[in-house]
Amino acid sequence: MSFALGAACSFRGVGYAYPGSSVPALEDLTFSVGEGEWVALLGANGSGKSTVARICNALLIPTQGDCSVFGLSTSDPANAFAIRSMVGLVFQNPDNQIVASVVEEDVAFGPENLGLPPQEIEARVRGALEAVGLWDRRRSATYALSGGQKQRLALAGALAMNPRMLVLDEATAMIDPLGRRKFVSLIGELKRSGKAILQITHRLEEIVGADRVLVLKGGRKVFEGTPRELFSSRKELGSLGLGVPPLVELRQELVERGLVSPQVSPTVEALAGEICP
Numbered sequence: 001m002s003f004a005l006g007a008a009c010s011f012r013g014v015g016y017a018y019p020g021s022s023v024p025a026l027e028d029l030t031f032s033v034g035e036g037e038w039v040a041l042l043g044a045n046g047s048g049k050s051t052v053a054r055i056c057n058a059l060l061i062p063t064q065g066d067c068s069v070f071g072l073s074t075s076d077p078a079n080a081f082a083i084r085s086m087v088g089l090v091f092q093n094p095d096n097q098i099v100a101s102v103v104e105e106d107v108a109f110g111p112e113n114l115g116l117p118p119q120e121i122e123a124r125v126r127g128a129l130e131a132v133g134l135w136d137r138r139r140s141a142t143y144a145l146s147g148g149q150k151q152r153l154a155l156a157g158a159l160a161m162n163p164r165m166l167v168l169d170e171a172t173a174m175i176d177p178l179g180r181r182k183f184v185s186l187i188g189e190l191k192r193s194g195k196a197i198l199q200i201t202h203r204l205e206e207i208v209g210a211d212r213v214l215v216l217k218g219g220r221k222v223f224e225g226t227p228r229e230l231f232s233s234r235k236e237l238g239s240l241g242l243g244v245p246p247l248v249e250l251r252q253e254l255v256e257r258g259l260v261s262p263q264v265s266p267t268v269e270a271l272a273g274e275i276c277p
């Protein structure tokens, strides 16, 4: 397999076993995420998705194979700082990621640690909070935010570091449906601005805009293709251990009845547009 120039993150035959565990969490995993590319990572609980996220950020070092980020091997401890400043990681549980008691201070924390000038910090805080729709809440206490708002704040904290790659590990789990759609459209904008995105999610409707989808099962890659290829077979989704979202199921039924084209995306807007143009 060849790796495109400009690869943000490359896994080559990566295996990982947690200390004391006889069953590896990842086995022989090879894939890459290019700059300006949005790759979605799916898989059932325990399939190894979060382990991939931690490897991207050098929080875990492969026990087999190699992972490199913007050309730097994560196995060399001397690269850890540079890698972490290039890769923004957002986890599912925002409480572990919020460090300050006021929203804008929390977002400013990272840029302040980079020693940036105050004007630059202000601009970054504003840009990040506007991007996630929390600018109006900038003076709120972080503890008073809802779970979804905390997740958006965690994303703002990552964005304010201006990373070249974002790894989003179920970062929308607590966000309401409208907020999730906005979050997903923000991912598209970030991709178009040249960032590399690795998006981990359980929700298939969130990956429609991705360039490529990987599916893990038992720590191994069992599918790599476009979202459309993945959505084309309900049976395949089932065999990959993925629940079929109602929208995907509805689309399939409509396609089978000849009411919509097989090309249509499984989004509310696209289906409504096909049925009632």
Ligand SMILES: Nc1ncnc2c1ncn2[C@@H]1O[C@H](COP(=O)(O)OP(=O)(O)OP(=O)(O)O)[C@@H](O)[C@H]1O
Pocket: 018, 019, 021, 024, 025, 043, 044, 045, 046, 047, 048, 049, 050, 051, 052
């Ligand atoms: N700290 C740990 N110590 C030992 N085993 C672990 C640890 N963290 C995860 N594992 C195991 O590694 C495997 C992969 O876990 P991982 O968290 O990467 O899966 P996941 O796909 O992110 O799951 P989920 O969808 O539940 O978040 C699982 O079998 C899990 O039990």
Ligand SMILES: [Mg+2]
Pocket: 049, 050, 051, 169
């Ligand atoms: Mg996980």
